[in-house]
Amino acid sequence: MKYSPIKGLSRTLLAAALLGTGIISCNTNQNQNVKYATINDVPDKEPEVIEAVLTTPPMVPPPITRKNPAKVIVRLEVTEVVKEIAEGVNYTFWTFGGSVPGKFIRIRQNDDVEFHLMNHPDSKNPHNIDLHAVTGPGGGANASFTAPGHETVFNFKALNPGLYVYHCATAPVGMHIANGMYGLILVEPEGGLPPVDKEYYVMQGDFYTKGKFGEAGLQPFDMEKALDEHPTYVLFNGSVGALTGDNALTAKTGERVRLFVGNGGPSLISSFHAIGEIFDKVYPEGGLNINNNVQTTLIPAGGAAIAEFKVEVPGSLILVDHSLFRTFNKGAMAMLKVEGQENKEVFAGQTSSKIYLPEGANAQEMPSAVKPVASVANNLEQRVNLGKAVYAQNCQACHQAEGQGIAGAFPPLAKSDYLNADVSRAIGVVAHGLEGQIKVNGQVYNSTMPKIKLSDEEIANVLTYVYNNWGNKGGEVTTKDVARIKTTIVH
Numbered sequence: 001m002k003y004s005p006i007k008g009l010s011r012t013l014l015a016a017a018l019l020g021t022g023i024i025s026c027n028t029n030q031n032q033n034v035k036y037a038t039i040n041d042v043p044d045k046e047p048e049v050i051e052a053v054l055t056t057p058p059m060v061p062p063p064i065t066r067k068n069p070a071k072v073i074v075r076l077e078v079t080e081v082v083k084e085i086a087e088g089v090n091y092t093f094w095t096f097g098g099s100v101p102g103k104f105i106r107i108r109q110n111d112d113v114e115f116h117l118m119n120h121p122d123s124k125n126p127h128n129i130d131l132h133a134v135t136g137p138g139g140g141a142n143a144s145f146t147a148p149g150h151e152t153v154f155n156f157k158a159l160n161p162g163l164y165v166y167h168c169a170t171a172p173v174g175m176h177i178a179n180g181m182y183g184l185i186l187v188e189p190e191g192g193l194p195p196v197d198k199e200y201y202v203m204q205g206d207f208y209t210k211g212k213f214g215e216a217g218l219q220p221f222d223m224e225k226a227l228d229e230h231p232t233y234v235l236f237n238g239s240v241g242a243l244t245g246d247n248a249l250t251a252k253t254g255e256r257v258r259l260f261v262g263n264g265g266p267s268l269i270s271s272f273h274a275i276g277e278i279f280d281k282v283y284p285e286g287g288l289n290i291n292n293n294v295q296t297t298l299i300p301a302g303g304a305a306i307a308e309f310k311v312e313v314p315g316s317l318i319l320v321d322h323s324l325f326r327t328f329n330k331g332a333m334a335m336l337k338v339e340g341q342e343n344k345e346v347f348a349g350q351t352s353s354k355i356y357l358p359e360g361a362n363a364q365e366m367p368s369a370v371k372p373v374a375s376v377a378n379n380l381e382q383r384v385n386l387g388k389a390v391y392a393q394n395c396q397a398c399h400q401a402e403g404q405g406i407a408g409a410f411p412p413l414a415k416s417d418y419l420n421a422d423v424s425r426a427i428g429v430v431a432h433g434l435e436g437q438i439k440v441n442g443q444v445y446n447s448t449m450p451k452i453k454l455s456d457e458e459i460a461n462v463l464t465y466v467y468n469n470w471g472n473k474g475g476e477v478t479t480k481d482v483a484r485i486k487t488t489i490v491h
């Protein structure tokens with residue numbers, strides 16, 4: 001069937017109008033108390049016809065309250081859109097409904113689904129859909145193969161309740177998924193899920209761009225990285241920060257929260273965890289069995305889970321893939337901001353902080369010969385050489401071998417306007433550590449630099465090394481400078 005977006009819209013309006021007049025909506029009142037326990041209990045009358053409400057993540061359509069199966073019409077439009085994958089970084093996403101993940105579909109067990117897949121005329125590629133909720137060849141993939149500017153329709157009965165992934169299955173399948181073509185469909189059991197206060201939709205995916213993490217501009221898909229399963233980004237809901245800061249999920253203390261969590265992959269499995277919360281209930285792998293009191297639940301690529309918990313105390317819960325380099329270096333972080341009354345019984349916060357001396361510590365004496373005498377630099381060249389070793393041991397893991405830093409996480413030390421503007425400030429940072437937001441070469445960073453135990457001589461050496469490398473301004477930081485300044489600049 002030829003598809004033009006305007007025609008599709010008018011059809012939706014027509015169906016809505018018919019529903020409104022009752023022409024295609026049958027006996028909603030008469031059958032309300034009738035229970036259909038199994039697939040074999042066929043109603044006497046034609047089932048109700050319902051146009052499915054689809055939602056953009058992180059929102060979820062309202063729970064299904066009807067007692068009977070219905071004929072549900074789902075209309076999903078594929079579009080290929082350029083959006084930000086990270087600040088200043090664009091990517092051409094292929095989407096189900098304009099978002100990554102695609103729109104959330106909510107139906108009920110034994111519903112008859114009439115599924116319309118429309119591929120926008122501006123698309124460059126054919127697409128289809130494989131719903132894991134479908135019993136039938138390819139999950140509907142062949143039946144829904146749709147060229148740009150076309151619409152296909154296929155029908156299925158939702159036999160098994162659960163939370164299921166759907167995805168595009170057009171070759172090369174991995175690439176279509178890596179470009180964002182996945183989402184979730186919930187098939188509610190008869191009687192529905194127990195009521196909760198908040199429901200959200202979160203889905204992980206791995207992305208492969210030619211440029212490094214954070215490299216600006218329109219980034220093409222990198223097939224080589226995809227084949228090696230080395231993603232540049234691992235994300236919840238399709239972009240860095242999609243669910244943090246102002247976009248964070250919200251709840252109030254005392255509320256029960258249900259997360260519908262999917263993993264589109266295409267390659268990684270997710271160790272899904274909420275920092276600061278225990279999942280009271282998990283429906284592992286999206287089935288209907290329940291595990292209680294879960295810390296981390298494994299979500300396979302092409303799989304899902306439902307996680308539920310009551311939020312007891314205010315604060316920000318951090319949702320992560322507990323393979324934590326993905327979280328802190330590749331973007332896999334979401335946030336749930338909980339507001340409300342403190343509950344000191346549940347969490348009292350820090351109640352004491354004091355000096356700790358292990359038992360008998362003050363009776364011990366340091367063996368005199370143990371501490372090697374540190375080398376002392378006599379000139380600039382020696383200082384730079386000694387500083388190189390200090391850098392390799394203490395700084396390189398975050399700021400990298402060439403001082404280039406890691407975009408979005410650790411600021412560069414190379415050609416750093418922040419360092420070159422103020423040597424005293426730099427001494428203070430190394431001596432005392434740094435917390436909070438700073439701007440380096442136009443980029444904002446908000447990570448923590450720990451206070452590292454370095455002598456004044458080591459601080460002088462490492463800073464002199466940094467200032468004399470990678471396009472920085474040169475000069476010498478002396479031990480005297482460090483001793484003088486570190487006491488005046490206190491963080």
Ligand code: CU
Pocket residue numbers: 094126127128168169170176181
């Ligand atoms: Cu596709």
